[in-house]
Amino acid sequence: MGSENVEHTPDGRYIVVKGRRWRATDPSIPESLRAELVSALMTGRRMVRTHGDAARVMVHDAKVALGERGDPWWEPTGEGQRKRIAATVRTLARARGEEAFASDDVARVVGGEGWREHLGTVDEVVAQLRDQGVVRTGATDTDGPVRIAAAEGLEFQPNLPD
Numbered sequence: 001m002g003s004e005n006v007e008h009t010p011d012g013r014y015i016v017v018k019g020r021r022w023r024a025t026d027p028s029i030p031e032s033l034r035a036e037l038v039s040a041l042m043t044g045r046r047m048v049r050t051h052g053d054a055a056r057v058m059v060h061d062a063k064v065a066l067g068e069r070g071d072p073w074w075e076p077t078g079e080g081q082r083k084r085i086a087a088t089v090r091t092l093a094r095a096r097g098e099e100a101f102a103s104d105d106v107a108r109v110v111g112g113e114g115w116r117e118h119l120g121t122v123d124e125v126v127a128q129l130r131d132q133g134v135v136r137t138g139a140t141d142t143d144g145p146v147r148i149a150a151a152e153g154l155e156f157q158p159n160l161p162d
Contacts, residue, residue: 013074026067028112033105037065037088040095058094061087065109076110081118084110085125093135093150100138102145119145 007016044058064087067073071080111118138147
């Protein structure tokens, strides 16, 4: 079911399903990245039956990345943004595996049109995740985006400190 077929509250912050309110996905996420995050969410949901809590980690990260959990996307805090950045990095890294992605993709997920102002924080969080062994980063020039890929065994790593 596409989001256009779902009832939203007048402020657009929630969807209503069978009379119950759920936080809506952050509408500022670019469509291609939103689709990738939703695909990762659905993969995690399918894996819960066979992998239990390990797959729930994937579901949680994807929902935080989409803005459906954690700080409300319309009222972000500094700490909440860092957690969402970390969840986005882990979700994209799991989804892409060996295929690297750019730090500016992460900034676009959490920052909408003002994504450039989040690049410094994204780079800090990525460095922490690299130091924790969650991701690997590729060589980059100082002016370009950081290239990020999953570290070996990321798929079922527990939520690590953000």
